[in-house]
């Protein structure tokens with residue numbers, strides 16, 4: 001006998017919600033998913049009427065669902081937002097060039113303006129060229145640091161008040177684990193925040209409307225809505241550390257689906273005891289971007305690339321940073337250390 005939808009009780013259920021285990025028909029699932037995102041937005045007061053909001057769009061499932069749902073809720077509930085898509089082209093042949101084609105189609109499908117900023121134009125380096133120099137072990141460090149700044153620069157060009165990103169509940173829970181495993185207390189404290197306030201000049205506030213949406217539900221939503229998204233993994237994606245955190249979380253989820261929400265909840269309620277040393281936020285002497293050191297991570301990484309010393313920004317080399325930046329010569333041993341690359 002067909003199972004009936006536990007919400008409307010008259011249509012046939014086509015799926016079991018990963019988050020609640022309710023059997024639902026397609027329409028009731030769409031409604032439940034969209035309403036939860038709406039509740040998240042309202043409860044956290046993520047937007048104000050009249051704001052210009054940039055949606056960070058990669059062409060992947062999360063950001064495609066985010067763009068679709070943001071447009072829909074903006075119309076359904078009269079948020080009064082001016083939405084636009086913002087993409088970063090990291091310069092990864094065979095991956096980002098293809099996914100950007102998806103974003104360009106999304107731009108037409110959703111009738112939203114699109115701005116693409118590229119690493120090549122901002123930094124003079126594509127990820128393809130960076131990987132040639134730094135190898136496949138630390139490439140995601142370069143990419144992550146550059147992306148954060150690239151999104152801010154793009155947001156400033158678009159004159160948006162806020163950026164929203166497609167981070168989902170699984171991403172947030174994974175990040176909680178990673179920060180615990182690394183002992184990164186400063187990041188642990190802020191990684192469950194649903195939005196950031198402007199941390200300074202050149203930094204645009206960000207928010208995560210899908211913070212409580214399970215990845216499995218995002219996939220189901222995109223699938224049943226037949227959304228046009230790109231699902232290939234980055235060709236330079238080793239990121240083994242996050243991979244372990246992800247596998248661990250997926251194992252926990254298969255035993256107890258609420259694990260994802262429970263980890264987020266734990267992260268949200270942690271507090272840091274008084275007296276724990278935290279980095280002091282200042283600005284980069286070179287580019288003016290926020291930084292807890294004299295130079296921001298992006299400028300250090302770039303300096304390393306331009307000098308053929310790729311390890312300069314990897315690990316703790318603050319003494320050597322200062323030496324290089326004040327134009328003091330390096331010893332042969334120091335030079336060798338900063339040149340070595342793990343492929």
Ligand code: SF4
Pocket residue numbers: 090127139140141143144234235236237238239
């Ligand atoms: Fe960049 Fe690494 Fe992500 Fe690829 S996997 S897009 S290199 S951060």
Ligand code: ZN
Pocket residue numbers: 284285286287288289295296297298299
């Ligand atoms: Zn800088």
